[in-house]
Amino acid sequence: MSTHAPARSEPFTDIYQNPPFKDMVWVPGGTFMMGSDRHYPEEAPVHSKTVSGFWMDKCLVTNSDFARFVDATGYLTLAEHAPDPALYPGALPDMLVPGSVVFKSPQRRVDLRNHFNWWQWIAGANWRHPEGPESSLENRDDHPVVHVAYEDVEAYAAWAGKQIPDEAEWEFAARGGLEQAVYTWGDEFAPDGKMMANIWQGEFPLINLMLDGFAGTSPVGSFPANGYGLYDMAGNVWEWTKDWFTSHHKVDRPCCSQHTADHGREGSYDPQTPNIQIPRKVLKGGSFLCAANYCLRYRPAARIAQQVDTGTCHQGFRCIVRPLRTGHIEARSTSDCTPNKDTQ
Ligand SMILES: [Ca+2]
Numbered sequence: 427m428s429t430h431a432p433a434r435s436e437p438f439t440d441i442y443q444n445p446p447f448k449d450m451v452w453v454p455g456g457t458f459m460m461g462s463d464r465h466y467p468e469e470a471p472v473h474s475k476t477v478s479g480f481w482m483d484k485c486l487v488t489n490s491d492f493a494r495f496v497d498a499t500g501y502l503t504l505a506e507h508a509p510d511p512a513l514y515p516g517a518l519p520d521m522l523v524p525g526s527v528v529f530k531s532p533q534r535r536v537d538l539r540n541h542f543n544w545w546q547w548i549a550g551a552n553w554r555h556p557e558g559p560e561s562s563l564e565n566r567d568d569h570p571v572v573h574v575a576y577e578d579v580e581a582y583a584a585w586a587g588k589q590i591p592d593e594a595e596w597e598f599a600a601r602g603g604l605e606q607a608v609y610t611w612g613d614e615f616a617p618d619g620k621m622m623a624n625i626w627q628g629e630f631p632l633i634n635l636m637l638d639g640f641a642g643t644s645p646v647g648s649f650p651a652n653g654y655g656l657y658d659m660a661g662n663v664w665e666w667t668k669d670w671f672t673s674h675h676k677v678d679r680p681c682c683s684q685h686t687a688d689h690g691r692e693g694s695y696d697p698q699t700p701n702i703q704i705p706r707k708v709l710k711g712g713s714f715l716c717a718a719n720y721c722l723r724y725r726p727a728a729r730i731a732q733q734v735d736t737g738t739c740h741q742g743f744r745c746i747v748r749p750l751r752t753g754h755i756e757a758r759s760t761s762d763c764t765p766n767k768d769t770q
């Protein structure tokens with residue numbers, strides 16, 4: 427194991443030309459306009475935000491990346507544990523077994539207001555069995571790991587010597603240097619008719635036209651990178667960030683930032699289900715299930731709330747390294763980020 431701490435006097439350029447791990451890219455810091463006033467209300471208001479530079483994984487964490495972590499540590503994800511009945515009062519006994527939430531396309535047109543029409547809790551579903559016990563990771567080593575809860579991604583990041591991005595860092599990175607563009611690649615959805623991300627084409631949740639070639643997850647790096655060299659910052663799977671969800675952006679005021687940090691956790695509870703007090707984090711990027719007729723969220727400003735204890739078949743993550751914290755890095759993480767040559 428090697429450790430290295432960049433000397434304080436080291437020129438800045440030397441630091442960012444030498445990423446702490448392979449398959450990371452330097453995302454320069456800066457001030458940008460975060461959010462959108464033209465889409466869903468939780469993305470507003472557009473406001474100015476400043477982030478410091480950091481390295482980011484070029485690709486989503488893959489199944490083989492995650493397998494290396496599990497092999498090294500014996501880690502069991504939340505979905506592989508039976509839920510503690512004390513934490514889930516009123517839960518039916520057959521729900522208190524290990525499992526996770528899986529998308530099942532309904533057989534006929536359904537009410538789009540009720541997401542239980544396509545989400546099913548499946549006993550035995552977890553990262554190794556993304557659609558349930560009968561499914562496997564065969565031919566999916568280079569697909570993003572899914573069914574990871576927030577504590578799982580924190581555990582992976584800690585093992586890898588990396589961190590989970592906050593929402594502003596993630597959005598800054600996803601924009602790839604384009605100020606207020608709708609998509610990570612610009613304002614046009616399909617330039618020259620080319621699909622730029624793995625999303626859902628057709629009528630969700632019934633008809634998946636797969637114009638992008640994929641019904642479910644896709645190998646990481648199957649679509650062009652954004653301006654910072656980052657792949658899959660739109661579509662494929664949603665990505666965890668460390669921020670507590672808010673129903674709209676809270677614009678920082680220096681006097682109050684300490685105060686709001688303390689209240690973020692409780693403030694993230696879902697007001698629709700007051701009896702369930704599980705805090706929610708922000709997910710970014712959209713997934714292979716995002717469709718224009720239902721969820722136009724394959725955009726850098728888009729955000730949804732997810733309970734910290736819930737991973738699903740369309741949620742994954744990637745890590746960053748903030749340069750001031752690189753002193754104790756142990757280089758033991760590698761990655762399978764080998765983007766398809768013909769899509770670059
Ligand atoms: Ca697709």
Ligand SMILES: [Cu+2]
Pocket residue numbers: 712713715716717721722723
């Ligand atoms: Cu969506």
